[in-house]
Amino acid sequence: MTDSVSAKPDDSALVRVRGLTTVLNGKKVFDALDVAIPRGKITAIMGPSGTGKTTLLKHITGQMRGDAGEVWVDGQNVQTISREKLFELRERIGYLFQNSALLTDFDVFENVAFPLRQHTDLPEVLIRNIVLTKLQAVGLRGAAGLMPSELSGGMARRVALARAIVFDPMLILYDEPFVGLDPIALNQVLKLIRTLNQTLGITSVLVAHELEAIKQVADHIYLIANGKVVAQGDPNTIAGDGSPWTRQFFGGEADGPVPFQYPAGDYAASLGFPRSNP
């Protein structure tokens, strides 16, 4: 797959974020953020809750635009690209939503067939073959006739994955793919992510908190906090880089650079006590 991507062959990164700055509701979500996602690899993006990991994915897919900086995906800057070009690009990007986002009006088969029906005029036989192949890949060919409401969380996520890969994308973005899954379903999804990356060479970006799971699949980890990359490296070495961020995050400490207390005024003053003399 990677060889078909030729817009900027010299660039080893499929996605390159340069100096991205975004202000949302007066709060700086990203402050000159730099991220590079290498081709054909699985990259994990981690960080404390509320640091804008999902927001970063939305920037990569052009759902949101930053206030400054560039987001290059396969040689195109999605921050300035036209809507038509963006839609063309998106056809080559799979996106796995946190809550699967299956269309509740359609059954499993139609959900997976949806992108095909919207973008192609393939004959019904061909659509059927493609859809069943993808469903077989995620192990849910037998569930083709079920409605989304009849699926468990893990099954829904696998159907959504089948839908995301129906066009054989160059890039898949996983938004919290492990949330709310039991250990069996979690491992099934984990196995799928790895298989898709290894057999099809699909570049994968993973936003997740599950450290153990990520260690099994990720080639590279970015740790984002306060709108910046605070640490990066491969899963085995990143935890030991010694910075207070990694120590707190990977060690799971309650207090540290990410404070336990939400910023507030003087505690004693807000309780109405007279100000204590310093």
Next chain:
Amino acid sequence: MSQRPSYAVGTGLFIVLGFAALGYLATQTTSVANTSRGPSYTVEAHFANIGQLKERAPVKVAGVRVGQVRSITLEPGKETADVKLAIDQRYGQIPDDSVATIFTSGLLGDQYVGIQYGSSKKVLADGGTLALTRPAQQLEEMLGKFFGAGGAADNLAGSYRVKARFSNIGALSVGAPVKMAGVAIGSVQTVKADPVKLDAEVTLAIDKKYSQIPDDSAAAVFTSGLIGTQYVAIQPGGSPDMLKDGDELVLTQSAMQIEDLIGKFLVSGSSSSSGDKKDADGGKH
């Protein structure tokens, strides 16, 4: 895929049903339902006054709809309205001496053209003209005729005048009918108060046709119905001499005021002067 046919059929049914309803509303419940469907031919009629007649008003024979008014035009320089009637082909046997009249359905209804067949053997051709027409009756004229005001015109043919004196004429006015046996035979010509005798002197113009009225007949001012207009009724007497122009009717009965009538009724019906309804009922028994 599996659901597609079911809702497609349902949607189709819904759309068909909706349009069927529209077609039903538009054709069956509106004036479109009245438009003639068969071929028609055109007949012209000239009316001195079309009143409230409108295009597409019905044309009726014996009360049955046979066509409709196609156009109403007034040619410059002419005083009659040119009305074209579209008549259904199957009612094509209209004698050429038929009379076209503008009627009103009911007192307040829409106007229509009624055709009364004549006796001619010749049938009116397409584009022919109905020579005999009667214009729309204006409500005012009709009321006038009904109440006798129009009678004055008839009297021009010949009438004679008779005087009558009443102590009270109520609301009797000039033009009110003079009736004998309920049939109008003339009208009130003048009403004036006599400054000396302190009563009302009424001059009645009676049609010459009715010259055989005994001179001892009585005249009375009556009211038609409870709230109708007043008229003069002649009650013939038994004298061999007949009334002549300028005579005076000696026996008269003045108008009954409705207040008097009610007063009389109450007094005779009930001993108590308060006269409430229960007492009145009780008095009848």
Next chain:
Amino acid sequence: MSVPMSRDNIVLRSLAQIGECGLFLLRMLAAVPRSLRHYRETLRQIWFVGAMSLIIIMVCGLFVGMVLGLQLYDVLSIFGGTSATGTVVAIAIYRELGPVVTALLFAGRAGTSVTAEIGLMRATDQIAAMEMMAVDPVAYVAVPRFIAGVIAMPLLSCVFCALGIFGGHLVGVTWLGIDNGTFWSNMTATVEVVKDVINGVLWKSVVFGTVVSLIAVFQGYTTPPTSEGVAYATTRTVVASSIAILALDFVLTAFLM
């Protein structure tokens, strides 16, 4: 998407809503050519907003016609004019009750479900998923529902009117004994195609359908994607639609008279 307005100024907020609604309409109109591809979806939505509302519309039309027949018979018998019952039922239903009541029912039945559906699609990221599958959600979700409403509303109105006439006939002729011929002939003599059916029923209901669908789709599409937001949005759909219907009814009546 959020309204940058102080929360306390209801006039400015309403104005902003109306403005956003108008812009949204332009956005939908711009997306109409793209949504022609999704004609199947439009058909499906006609089924949902139109055919599924048929039962309630028919039942209500029947009862409105019946109660009109009953009331008018009662009043007209004072003047000895019961033969005009058919005429007055038809005119009342065609000019006012048909389109207005249908639109109000439509807002309650189809409008709310469209708002809730789109709101929940947002809340469950289905809209975002379409964006990500390079499917324009305005063209795929909003426009088909909008067009379906514009198409379905006049058809529903006609069905309502037909059932209303039937209801009036049922009470007037079958129960109260007005002459069948008189009922129809008086009606057909007075009711006019252009003034009563085209202007009264069709135009009004096309306008009402447009407005109700626009409000319903807009509210669903712009509501905060939370259960609370969806609940408020459905309420606003009914309130805004009802006000818009009755206000527009006056304006249209003044224009079409």
